[in-house]
Amino acid sequence: MRVHFHGAAGEVTGSMHLVEAAGRRILLDCGMIQGGREAEARNFEPFPFDPSSIDALVLSHAHIDHIGRVPRLVWQGFRGPIYVQQAGAELLPVMLLDAASLAESDADRENRKRRQGEPEAMPLFTREDVHAVLDLVRPLPYGARTSIAPGVEIALRDAGHILGSSIVELWADGRKLVYSGDLGPPGTPILRDPEPVREADLVLMESTYGDRNHRDRLDTIHEFGDLLEQAWEARGKVLIPAFAVGRSQELLYWFARHWDEWRLSRWRIFLDSPMAAKVVAIYDRHQALFDEDARAVWKGRPDPFRLPNLHITESTDQSMAINRIENGAIVIAGSGMANGGRILHHFRHGIDRRSTHVVFVGYQSEGTLGRRLVDGAKWVRIHGHDHRVNARIHTVGGLSAHTDQRGLIAWYEGFEGRPPLVLVHGEDRAREALAGELGERGPADVRLARPGMVVDV
Template structure:
């Protein structure tokens, strides 16, 4: 068995893509978009480092765009094999990718309008038709069941606790096995069950997004969120929360429901300005069997997360635009989570210049994104052709991260049978280098830092 690293390697977090060769077959783990930085669009359009038609099967860890965003392009360029994923991930797949296709088509159309005559037309990365073609190749799987996906190749999915349907991928062939964590969640994450323990395996391909730091205690983080909302209420402004449509938006509504009265949320109007997040809520409702015990109780409570009395879900563009006429008393949850696209950029453009407003970042911000710039304290940003002075208060609430922190990664690995060798991906260099040192110090194991194009024998 051999692994080739083709994305989220060499110190990058996004663009997950790993090729496994086993039993004479070629299996791809994830096929995600690169996010952040000026070259992201160009990089996503580049040829794959392998022939798509040569891939026998694709296995998806979960439905975030940095893990599935190039799947329609893979199919468009010749991949015809089966695509395996947990059942909830299969339900989220078209929601996420039809939105990505729409964005790509819109950007191509705008670019072509702005081009001088005679310049070649720009084509979208892929279209809605490409997404539908890829969707036809999906094969939903349950957790904790062996599936022979190819002759001599067995796949088993384990709960990763990152978002609904997220899975660790265990692949067995040629009397060898590898476990890919995908994105590993924190224990105690609301709604989701905790990550499953690692099975006995010959190599763990592990994420390292927060390999150099620990999150704030979750209870303290939730209390901090309540304090920020109280301060924002006193300031008389709005609160803008960039949040991914899958995972973080639902978690925020969960906390709002649980603390509706003690945070005095009734005077606010809470906007979920994301048609995609609204569709995702329907998928959550369809998969309550994946909820943890605490979430099941909250869903039975008087105030339900997705039916808050003051929740408004924006259906169309005009609904979204109307929010920007509100100058106080609005909590706006909108995508994208890193503020590098989506409706949240309009809300930031309308709110950043005013000291009464607050912006709360509740997840990882990749290098090169607007979110990272704001978290780093930039004083001016350019949005929609205008320079905007940042006067709003910027908050980072790291304890709500859907990724395991350094302690969580070490504890999860420490419980693994026989402590196998590790290859680290999905982390910026400082994060994964810190995790290497801790893994070697604590367990005395061999740790490989993945690099683009590197081949590793298992």
């Protein structure tokens, strides 16, 4: 068995790892590279392998940084099956069609600005490309050991990151590879904890927060409540960049759980996303995957997805109308790193106001607008115009959907015999810190993935 590392190898986004075993080629994830314009231009580059040579694709979950180049893979010749957990299979078209719509809109906007004779801007993929992907999807339940090619078997385990997120176990050539995908923190609302895995000959593990530990979640929730109170007293508006899958549902969970304590009935709450209603319906259909605490909250009132003052805005006109509200509104909108989507329109209308509170509740990659705001930028460019940042910027790190250094170490130490480990999906600072901590705890063969690196199992 041989593993080639082609993405999320020294950075957080663009997950893509190629496994050669039993005479077959299996691709683990095919994600979009996210960040600034230069980083995202790399998504248009040719794949470092022939897409038609791939026998099967296994997706760990439906976040765009793990699935966002799948339409290009198919467009360039891949015709094999695509395996993903059942709930993830339902989220897949929602995420990809939304990304295609944004890509088409961005290309149209760019072409309107170009002079005659300049080359036409093209979207990374179109909605038509997405439909070609969906014909290849093969949903799998958690725990079922399945043959995906002659001599190659996989099983998916719950990763606790978003609905349908998976740890991938892969057997071939008498060896076993385990790929963590993205691991959620223990105790994450709604979702179950990541499943432990005991045996492996090689482990590929994410390391997004390999250099830090999250604040206690309850402390974070108290901080969030205090923040909302400050915003109300300042007659302000709260803007929350959040991914439509995972973080948005968790926020609604906390709103329901602290409905009376945070006096949320006085606010207007907007989930401003074309895909939100579809995602909420998918979560509703898969309550069997929720943890016990979430099932108890769902039995109570109010229902997190049906708060009496919750408005799920799907149309552009509905979204634009929110900008006429100057105070008393909580707006959850994508994207989570503020590098696209409807949150940018809300920033354009509110980032220069001192009464606006911007709350970041997830990781912000290098090169994204979210990272620049978190790092204290005084001016930002949005849709070609410069805006003064007068809004109050908050980072609420304890709500991360990724586990922290403690959680990563605990999950790895669940393996017997400390198998060889390759760290992926993390910046070098985080990976080096995690490798150092693991080395202090006992002998460990820990490597940091680099683009083009090859590891034999």
